Amino acid sequence: MKRSDMPHPVRVTFIQANLPVSPVPAIPEILLHTAGPASGLWRLAGREEADPAPYWAYPWAGGAVLARHLLDRPEVAAGRRVLDLGAGSGLVAIAAAKAGAAAVTAVDVDANAIAAIGLNAAINGVDIVAVAADIIEAPPPEETDLLVVGDLFYDHALALRAMAFLRRCQSAGIEVLIGDPERAYLPQAQLKRIATHAVAEFGAGSSGGMVQAGVFSLS
Template identity: 80%
Template sequence: MKRPGMLQPDPAVFIRANLPISTVPSIPEICLHTAGPASGLWRLAGRGEADPPPYWAYPWAGGAVLARHLLDRPEMVTGRRVHDLGAGSGLVAIAAAKAGAATVTAIDIDANAIAAIGLNAAINGVNIVALAADIIEDQPPATDLLVVGDLFYDPSLALRVMAFLRRCQASGVEVLIGDPERAHLPQGELNRIATHSVADFGGSTGGGAVQAGVFALSGKVEGEIMPGGQAATA
């Protein structure tokens, strides 16, 4: 919770001063401003020291697996418009830009993440449009590919995200999801297309390697009644 009366530092200045630039584990092509034990992120967020760290300050497994996959398979993004939903540090957006995307838009609800994305894009020499917004109740964006990493950590958010992704798919937008199979990932509605070993700062491993997947939306919805009266489940 934000502490009343606290003077909020300028996010770009704070990130430059307190989050050193380091290579992303398993993705040596990309460097990010990444938090460490002495970064004091609670000062930037205006919250207490015991509060959980913000998502944008670390490369999480879902974003890392998508970034690795796009860099290994540049044909998936070359010449295409790409939107990164819940972009955090901008890792996936940066990978898409490096892989040859025509345009890349990174979207996050955290204004500090937007500042981090701008700084991280600059140190990697790519151009990214960073947008502070919650778009998952809106109409699908005008894009060719929507990439989504690490947005299935909360049950209510997972439901909202999947509804939005289904609307995007129906409008002709390709969707790719990166996730280390967290509890609320609806695997019965997804097709796994790749697996990579990546570090996960958001998991119990504390930055250790996990097997994370890249998923596409399937044609079925969990709980949907199929011909013959059977429910489509995982």
């Protein structure tokens, strides 16, 4: 069975059985199902080149810095309608909900991420609407006050598409916050840094797994 054909209950059961729940490094307020060496993610991964990599299974630095920022400054999200773009595990969406957001939507292209978000929201006691979709060619999302996006600037083509979408959202009156550890395709000349936090980055072994990541607004 290909990943794309795997029924939703099977995805949920797999994640519950193979990805243990643990606190996010530097963000102990949030628990996530996180992959380990024995998780066997290949059993969820598709065999087609177009199938997304399982980024949702790990807490990446861009999402972590946004989550830390929202928890430290809950007034940023409190009472607002928040959309988490490329939500992955749902880490940022969960932080927004914990900060008192009026409503939180998490969007990701990977159906496995959507299953994980539902589980992670439940273990953190928050309500999140999780949607499997690619929305960055679409008009700005309605009923959204704050759009948060972490870790979408790892690929040049994706970065260009993402920035065009974020600019459209800004023009529509939506506040945009980006979390990123300054990856290669982050357009820093178009951004304003508003916060920096030390957070864990998957695969950053040479620095003990910790990096200085930034929270940025559009300039």
